[in-house]
Amino acid sequence: MEPWKAFPVGGAVGLLVLLLVSCANPQAPSGGPRDSTPPSIVHTRPVRDTVNVSTDTEALRIEFSEYVERSTLSQSLSITPTFEQRPQFSWDGQAVDIQFPTPLRDSTTYIFTFDTNLSDVRGVSLENPITVAFSTGRRINRGQIEGRVVNGRRGITQQGVDVFAYARPPDAEAVRPLPDAPSYRTQTGEGGRFSFDYMREAPYYVVALRDNNRNRQPDPQEPVAVPPRRSLQADSGAAAVPVPWRLARRDTTAPRLQEVRPVSQWRLRVRFDEPVAFGARTPAAWAPRDSATGRAVAVQGVYAAPNRPNAVVVRTAPMSDARHVLPLRRGA
Numbered sequence: 001m002e003p004w005k006a007f008p009v010g011g012a013v014g015l016l017v018l019l020l021v022s023c024a025n026p027q028a029p030s031g032g033p034r035d036s037t038p039p040s041i042v043h044t045r046p047v048r049d050t051v052n053v054s055t056d057t058e059a060l061r062i063e064f065s066e067y068v069e070r071s072t073l074s075q076s077l078s079i080t081p082t083f084e085q086r087p088q089f090s091w092d093g094q095a096v097d098i099q100f101p102t103p104l105r106d107s108t109t110y111i112f113t114f115d116t117n118l119s120d121v122r123g124v125s126l127e128n129p130i131t132v133a134f135s136t137g138r139r140i141n142r143g144q145i146e147g148r149v150v151n152g153r154r155g156i157t158q159q160g161v162d163v164f165a166y167a168r169p170p171d172a173e174a175v176r177p178l179p180d181a182p183s184y185r186t187q188t189g190e191g192g193r194f195s196f197d198y199m200r201e202a203p204y205y206v207v208a209l210r211d212n213n214r215n216r217q218p219d220p221q222e223p224v225a226v227p228p229r230r231s232l233q234a235d236s237g238a239a240a241v242p243v244p245w246r247l248a249r250r251d252t253t254a255p256r257l258q259e260v261r262p263v264s265q266w267r268l269r270v271r272f273d274e275p276v277a278f279g280a281r282t283p284a285a286w287a288p289r290d291s292a293t294g295r296a297v298a299v300q301g302v303y304a305a306p307n308r309p310n311a312v313v314v315r316t317a318p319m320s321d322a323r324h325v326l327p328l329r330r331g332a
Contacts, residue, residue: 035120035122038118038119038120038125038126038127039065039066039118039119039120040064040065040130041062041065041130042063042064043062043063044060044061044062044063044132045060045061046060046134047134048132048133049134049140050134050135051134051135051137051138052136052137052138053104053134053135053136054104055104055105055136056103056104057100057104058100059090059100060097060098060100060132061095061096061098062095062098062132063094064094064096066094066120066121067093067094067120068119068121069118069120069121069123070089070091072117072119073089073096073114073118074089075117075118076118076126077098077112077114078115078186079110079111079112079113080110080111080113080184081105081108081110083101084101084102085101086101087099087100087101098112104136106136106137107137107138108137109133109134109135109137109140109141109198109200110135110136111133111184111197111198112131112132112133113130113131113185113187114126114131115129115187116128116129116159116160118130126189128190128193129186129187129189129194131197133198140198141198141201142197142201142236143196143200143202143234143235143236144197144199144235144236145165145195145199145204145234145238145241146193146194146195146196146240146241147163147194147206147240147244147245148192148240148241148244149161149163149188149192149194149225149244149246149247150192150244150245150247151248152223152225152246152247152248153248155246157191157192158188158208158247159188159190159191159192160187161187161209161210161247162186162187162211163185163187163188163196163207163208163209163245164182164184164185164207164208164209164216165182165185165196165199165204165206165234166178166179166204166206167204168202168203168205168231178207178218181216183199184196184204188208192244196234199234200234201233201235203232203233203234204233204234205230205232206227206232206245207224207225208245208247209222209223209225210247221249223247223248224247224249225245225246226245227241228244228245255272255273255310256273257270257272257328258271258273259271260326262319265318265319266316266317266318266319267313267314268288268313268314268316268326269305269311269312269314270286270312270313270314270326270328271310271311272310272311273310275309276309283298283299283301283302284296284299286299286302286312286314286326286328287299287316288314288316288319288325288326289324289325289326290320290322290323290324291322291323291324291325292323297317297319299314299315299316299317300317303315314326
């Protein structure tokens with residue numbers, strides 16, 4: 001056989017090998033200096049911060065600075081507002097098309113947040129979340145809320161903690177129970193800092209949570225931090241909240257009464273096994289009773305004991321020289 005007749009066969013085999021390699025999951029190249037740079041976004045379509053995006057747009061295309069670990073992308077991605085069905089992902093080298101399951105809403109700001117679970121193929125994760133936003137209307141939301149999450153006891157900054165923002169109903173005293181899903185989600189990065197961007201300008205209730213099971217709900221064994229203020233306004237250019245969110249495991253055990261000591265004829269000091277907060281200051285809930293007659297002693301005031309976070313002072317009418325009992329009720 002003449003040598004040139006064998007070439008097409010070898011070329012076909014070589015082409016087949018190249019096709020197989022190109023379809024495989026990208027792998028980190030071996031050798032060279034250790035990679036310590038997390039992936040970044042170099043281009044998007046629609047472009048970031050674009051307005052008047054067509055509601056018929058079928059996908060958001062994102063090109064990264066390097067190959068990312070594909071399994072981490074879906075885990076790290078949050079979309080606001082959410083779709084009823086999960087989007088599909090179509091990969092093209094270092095780029096991914098996030099394909100929308102339904103048409104986009106009109107006059108809506110869409111936010112795509114990649115949290116610190118996103119990593120490159122070498123396992124280098126983001127140090128801070130990345131956000132891409134665009135609007136299908138003439139304007140894009142610019143509300144912001146910034147803060148910091150620390151460990152409740154030691155004050156150590158906490159990275160990789162989920163932070164959820166819930167829209168507050170008008171004139172509501174509290175957001176209870178929490179809705180099934182937050183209005184916005186982000187995550188803490190370096191220094192325990194977090195930032196919500198592109199929010200609708202409105203008041204929110206913001207909770208930090210070590211969401212271990214990723215159900216976006218506070219569970220009994222998961223550390224949680226309530227906001228330093230019940231209502232936080234999302235505004236353009238708003239300053240960071242100066243008081244940190246303090247992360248701690250939720251206490252589901254009621255405080256136990258340890259001691260009731262008469263300080264004087266008209267004052268009692270009630271000591272518990274842990275710091276207490278008043279559920280109610282209704283005087284009748286704290287009224288001592290004469291153990292012989294069952295007659296209640298009038299209570300004139302209830303307040304926290306100075307410099308004693310686990311104690312309460314009950315100010316009463318003058319008590320007779322007799323044995324008394326203090327039948328505290330739940331919620332006192």
